[in-house]
Amino acid sequence: MASGDEGLLTLSIGMRVSPEPAGIELLRRYNVALNYAINKILSLNLKTIRDVHNALYRELREWFGLPSRIALDCYRDALANARAWRRNPYRGRRPKVKKLSMLLHQGSGYRVEDGYVEIIGGIRLSIIGWDRRYDGYENGEARLVYREGRMILWISKRIPRPKQYKPRDVIAIDINERKIVYGDDEINKDIDTAIDRAYKWKVLAESLQRKYSSPRYPAWRRRKAILNRIRSYHRKARNILEDWARKTPLKIVRLAVKLQHAVAREDLTGLINSLRKIRNKDHRTKLIIMGYSRLVKWIDWHAMKLGAPLAIVDPRGTSSECPQCGSKLEENGYRRLRCPRCGFEADRDVIGKLNIRKKALKILSIKPSFGGVLAPLTAPQMTDVNQNRWGEPMNRPQRGGGTLAL
Numbered sequence: 001m002a003s004g005d006e007g008l009l010t011l012s013i014g015m016r017v018s019p020e021p022a023g024i025e026l027l028r029r030y031n032v033a034l035n036y037a038i039n040k041i042l043s044l045n046l047k048t049i050r051d052v053h054n055a056l057y058r059e060l061r062e063w064f065g066l067p068s069r070i071a072l073d074c075y076r077d078a079l080a081n082a083r084a085w086r087r088n089p090y091r092g093r094r095p096k097v098k099k100l101s102m103l104l105h106q107g108s109g110y111r112v113e114d115g116y117v118e119i120i121g122g123i124r125l126s127i128i129g130w131d132r133r134y135d136g137y138e139n140g141e142a143r144l145v146y147r148e149g150r151m152i153l154w155i156s157k158r159i160p161r162p163k164q165y166k167p168r169d170v171i172a173i174d175i176n177e178r179k180i181v182y183g184d185d186e187i188n189k190d191i192d193t194a195i196d197r198a199y200k201w202k203v204l205a206e207s208l209q210r211k212y213s214s215p216r217y218p219a220w221r222r223r224k225a226i227l228n229r230i231r232s233y234h235r236k237a238r239n240i241l242e243d244w245a246r247k248t249p250l251k252i253v254r255l256a257v258k259l260q261h262a263v264a265r266e267d268l269t270g271l272i273n274s275l276r277k278i279r280n281k282d283h284r285t286k287l288i289i290m291g292y293s294r295l296v297k298w299i300d301w302h303a304m305k306l307g308a309p310l311a312i313v314d315p316r317g318t319s320s321e322c323p324q325c326g327s328k329l330e331e332n333g334y335r336r337l338r339c340p341r342c343g344f345e346a347d348r349d350v351i352g353k354l355n356i357r358k359k360a361l362k363i364l365s366i367k368p369s370f371g372g373v374l375a376p377l378t379a380p381q382m383t384d385v386n387q388n389r390w391g392e393p394m395n396r397p398q399r400g401g402g403t404l405a406l
């Protein structure tokens with residue numbers, strides 16, 4: 001996943017390669033050098049790339065034996081880490097990079113050959129598999145990552161961005177802690193979030209941690225095995241959440257593309273930031289932060305990649321205002337809300353979706369076809385307008401006719 005600019009998208013294609021010991025060794029050496037460089041930058045309070053170069057280049061070359069090109073990337077990487085840490089108002093101890101990952105430039109850093117990748121220093125890694133759909137596009141810079149016994153070369157490629165279609169309506173996505181509700185004014189679908197599923201593993205990890213940190217338990221005997229198990233639970237939680245955050249938006253965006261609808265979501269930046277500010281966050285809050293931020297990133301990405309127009313709407317009022325007339329809604333039983341002015345009534349989750357759709361229709365200047373809950377909205381003058389004013393046949397019955405396979 002990556003970002004796009006006008007006309008082009010940057011994709012990262014994962015190429016799985018054999019984790020040769022020489023490759024792992026290089027990544028480890030790079031990691032030690034990187035952490036050394038971060039420390040030195042912070043200790044000497046170096047600010048510019050020039051100062052960093054003067055202080056570190058020779059050491060990285062001679063002490064850590066990094067090839068010239070890698071040494072340059074290493075201190076750049078270190079400076080970026082140091083800067084991020086300095087900027088963070090809640091910074092704790094100095095940053096230490098644990099991830100084994102290294103930037104490689106096409107040509108000077110790596111070359112894809114027939115059946116293997118040659119990386120700097122003459123290290124050959126055989127190719128195990130990759131996504132061949134993008135073979136026709138040129139390789140850009142890449143990142144070699146080693147994690148959990150797997151080595152992957154993430155190669156960036158620039159591909160033409162698909163043309164956006166002209167949307168007929170909007171699939172709005174309402175996100176809350178338990179559920180994602182999406183659809184237009186007729187379609188109403190929901191998917192559970194993975195927060196609870198992930199949280200279960202966090203709880204397991206914690207209880208294990210507590211149990212074995214009791215002074216009465218002779219934990220020393222099996223410490224390593226237990227630590228590994230705790231770690232694997234945390235990893236499991238993260239994987240569940242990441243998997244969900246990638247797949248769910250794809251399903252929703254595919255529906256939008258099929259119907260030629262735009263995609264709309266709330267701007268969750270404010271919410272995520274306020275959650276981030278909580279000190280001593282519990283595991284659940286951390287999962288929510290991670291889940292939400294990944295989810296919105298993937299919504300945007302899939303929409304861009306599949307050519308679906310996207311609207312990001314202001315979240316103010318989406319769960320408390322009447323989607324028909326804008327009045328403040330009142331509680332009316334369990335999770336039901338009712339408008340005291342126009343009598344509109346619906347489930348709390350549905351209201352979020354309808355309001356997001358309403359805002360998105362406005363942003364994208366879409367005039368939806370007739371029918372549906374929101375019809376009176378766009379058409380106080382509807383009675384004296386020809387039904388076919390958009391010059392196209394009514395497309396709703398077709399859509400509602402049960403042909404909607406997901």
Ligand SMILES: [Zn+2]
Pocket residue numbers: 322323324325326327339340341342343344
């Ligand atoms: Zn109302």
